[in-house]
Amino acid sequence: MHKTAVNLNRNGYQVKLIGRRLKQSSSIRRPYSVKRFRFLINHGFCFYACYNLRLFFYLLVQKWDIVLSCDMDSLPAGFLAARLRKRNVVFDSHELFSEVPEVVDRPFVQSVWRKLEGLFIPRINHAYTVSQSIADYYKNRYETDFHVIRNLPSENRKMTSDVKVSKRHFVLYQGALNPYRGIDEIIEAMHYLPQLDLVIAGSGPLQEELIEKRNNLKYKNAIHFTGHLNFEKLASLTSQAWLGVSLEADKGLNYRYALPNKLFDYMQAGVPVLISNLPEMSRFVDETGIGWKISSDATPEALANGINSIWDDVESYRRCEHNANQAAKKYTWEQEALKQLEIFRAV
Numbered sequence: 001m002h003k004t005a006v007n008l009n010r011n012g013y014q015v016k017l018i019g020r021r022l023k024q025s026s027s028i029r030r031p032y033s034v035k036r037f038r039f040l041i042n043h044g045f046c047f048y049a050c051y052n053l054r055l056f057f058y059l060l061v062q063k064w065d066i067v068l069s070c071d072m073d074s075l076p077a078g079f080l081a082a083r084l085r086k087r088n089v090v091f092d093s094h095e096l097f098s099e100v101p102e103v104v105d106r107p108f109v110q111s112v113w114r115k116l117e118g119l120f121i122p123r124i125n126h127a128y129t130v131s132q133s134i135a136d137y138y139k140n141r142y143e144t145d146f147h148v149i150r151n152l153p154s155e156n157r158k159m160t161s162d163v164k165v166s167k168r169h170f171v172l173y174q175g176a177l178n179p180y181r182g183i184d185e186i187i188e189a190m191h192y193l194p195q196l197d198l199v200i201a202g203s204g205p206l207q208e209e210l211i212e213k214r215n216n217l218k219y220k221n222a223i224h225f226t227g228h229l230n231f232e233k234l235a236s237l238t239s240q241a242w243l244g245v246s247l248e249a250d251k252g253l254n255y256r257y258a259l260p261n262k263l264f265d266y267m268q269a270g271v272p273v274l275i276s277n278l279p280e281m282s283r284f285v286d287e288t289g290i291g292w293k294i295s296s297d298a299t300p301e302a303l304a305n306g307i308n309s310i311w312d313d314v315e316s317y318r319r320c321e322h323n324a325n326q327a328a329k330k331y332t333w334e335q336e337a338l339k340q341l342e343i344f345r346a347v
Contacts, residue, residue: 001233002231003151003333005030005032007337008341009031011341013035013344014034016062017030017033017120018034018036018037018058020036020051021036024290026048027209028249035058037054037087044047048073048093051073051077052073052076056076056080056081057145060081060084066087066090066344067081067082067088067090068091068092069092070092071092072092072113072116073097073335075089075091076116076120079124087111088347089126090343091121091126091302092128092145092347093125093129093134094129094130095134095254096134096252096253097113098110099252099253099254099255101180102179104251108284117142121144124144124345126347128146128147128148129148129225131148131257131280132148132280133257133280137253137257149246149339150259151261151333152264152331152333152336153265153333154267154333154347155332155333163236164240165197165199165226165237166197166224168195168197169195169196170196170240170242171196171197171198171242171244172241172243172244172245172266173186173198173244174202174234174246174265175262176202177206179206179251180248182245182246182247182248184213185303186245186300187210187213189284189301189304191200192301192308193307194219196222196307198222198224199226200225201223201226201237202227202229203227203228210225211225235268235269238271239269239271241266242271243273243310244263244269244274244291244303245273246262246263246266246274247274247276247294247296247298247303248281250297256278258277258280259281260281266290266329267288267328268328269328270321272290272292273320273324274292274306274310276293276294276295276296276298277293277296278296281293288324289323290327
């Protein structure tokens with residue numbers, strides 16, 4: 001969302017980014033306006049209802065021409081406010097919300113999100129998403145056209161040098177600490193990888209559970225948690241990694257069709273990757289030659305075997321490292337930003 005706001009701001013739009021402030025939220029400085037709501041409840045149905053109500057009434061009294069709703073959890077307020085005020089709405093679908101792992105095992109909750117999708121998405125005239133498979137899903141299910149805007153990193157991202165986590169080669173997982181992302185498995189795989197450390201950069205629902213798991217292991221000193229990092233510090237950390245992993249399970253269509261941000265961040269830093277053999281990620285890795293694939297249900301032993309094979313094959317590693325550096329020049333946010341700008345100019 002920061003890259004979107006900067007893109008629009010640089011091209012003559014007056015931008016206000018609306019979000020929420022949590023207890024752990026830090027102050028931020030941006031070249032555009034920021035508004036953050038506070039809530040007593042920050043999860044579950046009550047939160048989504050409160051957020052949309054507050055956002056709806058806020059939008060009713062503000063001056064604006066276009067509202068960009070990011071994901072289904074902000075679309076109801078954005079769509080209804082736009083209709084009442086006869087303004088324009090653009091839908092930015094970062095993920096297939098009704099198919100996220102937290103929803104697919106809860107039939108009633110999933111049915112609610114699908115009903116909301118069916119209510120709003122067919123009435124959207126301007127929309128984009130992060131992968132072709134998700135765009136095809138929306139087209140087939142709701143007969144709505146979606147552009148594809150991938151969340152690629154910016155060229156020559158600013159890096160800081162004050163992030164030092166490990167003195168040894170390390171495998172990096174970066175991103176939210178959510179279920180079905182292979183984090184448990186890669187932690188257990190470290191038992192078979194004495195030559196490497198593991199760095200886990202991010203925060204999320206599983207953070208305390210994963211830290212406790214680490215603390216009970218004999219090899220706990222090889223596993224490091226950084227917590228949440230801003231994007232400048234994260235870029236610096238990523239550039240130091242030996243291997244980046246993106247090990248999503250085939251749990252719901254959202255993961256199956258995902259093109260995770262971390263995959264592109266590893267590439268931009270020139271770091272080879274090990275990914276689950278899911279369609280969109282596999283297609284990108286096959287196209288660029290930046291890494292290796294492994295089964296989405298791989299055991300910790302299988303993961304360790306795969307990583308040890310990479311460790312032993314220096315020539316293959318150097319080739320993927322070279323390919324990542326070459327791909328980083330080709331796949332950049334600056335190219336995607338031009339496509340995004342065309343959508344807003346059409347609006």
